[in-house]
Amino acid sequence: xxxxxxxxxxxxxxxxxxxxxxxxxxxxxxxxxxxxxxxxxxxxxxxxxxxxxxxxxxxxxxxxxxxxxxxxxxxxxxxxxxxxxxxxxxxxxxxxxxxxxxxxxxxxxxxxxxxxxxxxxxxxxxxxxxxxxxxxxxxxxxxxxxxxxxxxxxxxxxxxxxxxxxxxxxxxxxxxxxxxxxxxxxxxxxxxxxxxxxxxxxxxxxxxxxxxxxxxxxxxxxxxxxxxxxxxxxxxxxxxxxxxxxxxxxxxxxxxxxxxxxxxxxxxxxxxxxxxxxxxxxxxxxxxxxxxxxxxxxxxxxxxxxxxxxxxxxxxxxxxxxxxxxxxxxxxxxxxxxxxxxxxxxxxxxxx
Numbered sequence: 001x002x003x004x005x006x007x008x009x010x011x012x013x014x015x016x017x018x019x020x021x022x023x024x025x026x027x028x029x030x031x032x033x034x035x036x037x038x039x040x041x042x043x044x045x046x047x048x049x050x051x052x053x054x055x056x057x058x059x060x061x062x063x064x065x066x067x068x069x070x071x072x073x074x075x076x077x078x079x080x081x082x083x084x085x086x087x088x089x090x091x092x093x094x095x096x097x098x099x100x101x102x103x104x105x106x107x108x109x110x111x112x113x114x115x116x117x118x119x120x121x122x123x124x125x126x127x128x129x130x131x132x133x134x135x136x137x138x139x140x141x142x143x144x145x146x147x148x149x150x151x152x153x154x155x156x157x158x159x160x161x162x163x164x165x166x167x168x169x170x171x172x173x174x175x176x177x178x179x180x181x182x183x184x185x186x187x188x189x190x191x192x193x194x195x196x197x198x199x200x201x202x203x204x205x206x207x208x209x210x211x212x213x214x215x216x217x218x219x220x221x222x223x224x225x226x227x228x229x230x231x232x233x234x235x236x237x238x239x240x241x242x243x244x245x246x247x248x249x250x251x252x253x254x255x256x257x258x259x260x261x262x263x264x265x266x267x268x269x270x271x272x273x274x275x276x277x278x279x280x281x282x283x284x285x286x287x288x289x290x291x292x293x294x295x296x297x298x299x300x301x302x303x304x305x306x307x308x309x310x311x312x313x314x315x316x317x318x319x320x321x322x323x324x325x326x327x328x329x330x331x332x333x334x335x336x337x338x339x340x341x342x343x344x345x346x347x348x349x350x351x352x
Contacts, residue, residue, distance in 0.1 A: 013126030146295030279331030
């Protein structure tokens with residue numbers, strides 16, 4: 001498999017390293033603006049060879065990862081789609097998805113976002129294990145090819161990640177809450193503390209809470225702009241939460257304060273439990289009409305309900321009018337929910 005990586009930094013370099021280790025026969029071709037950085041990426045084993053042009057990078061490629069900053073991705077994806085072969089799936093790794101998905105209704109494009117990274121940047125910090133057990137969001141649209149989606153899904157799973165399908169709007173709202181808002185809050189906290197007349201000595205709790213303050217502006221300004229409405233909505237909700245906390249604290253009611261604190265502890269446990277929940281693997285088989293967007297329809301319906309697909313496989317019928325999708329779902333409850341959702345979509349489903 002030939003994999004093109006456009007922009008070989010931390011994420012792109014880690015994709016190349018992971019593909020080299022886990023995908024038999026993979027050839028990773030890198031392209032970017034800096035020949036010096038690309039040469040360094042080759043030295044580090046992040047890519048096998050450097051392409052002299054985008055067209056050369058995409059020649060014969062089966063998968064293309066666009067790994068530029070969020071602000072550069074529209075231009076990067078457009079150029080990749082223009083140069084990519086007809087059977088090449090093009091994806092990205094940006095943390096804002098709606099604009100890209102709406103801009104590129106191309107059957108070869110599937111938006112993506114690995115929940116992995118570090119405070120460091122550059123291919124020097126790339127790691128082949130960066131994606132181990134990491135959620136990797138995929139945002140297919142109604143235009144996305146089922147065959148190409150399956151290829152991308154399987155490749156990402158082979159890198160050690162857990163692909164999860166979600167619609168682009170839900171993705172951006174979710175990331176605003178769990179990723180972008182914490183950066184905003186960290187910025188506010190450090191500025192509030194630094195604005196005091198006497199600069200305080202900070203403790204470990206403050207360091208932990210503000211670790212991401214002032215993160216790389218070359219990356220984060222684009223994110224704040226691209227997802228500004230969803231982030232602002234979360235900021236407003238956080239302000240309301242802080243007002244409620246202020247009211248509880250001013251009242252000085254120890255029981256109410258304890259209840260508020262214990263509620264937060266319970267919420268955190270629920271979030272952590274949901275992240276690590278697994279169970280027995282169930283195999284479901286469904287028959288669907290062979291039409292564009294059908295795989296995305298099923299994957300997004302399950303993703304919206306919080307049902308994670310561990311693996312999937314496609315098998316078109318000989319007459320090409322219908323096809324079979326096999327899904328592997330972890331956990332009895334999730335498998336039961338998946339059967340209900342698939343039946344609601346009008347597709348016959350059976351357990352293996």
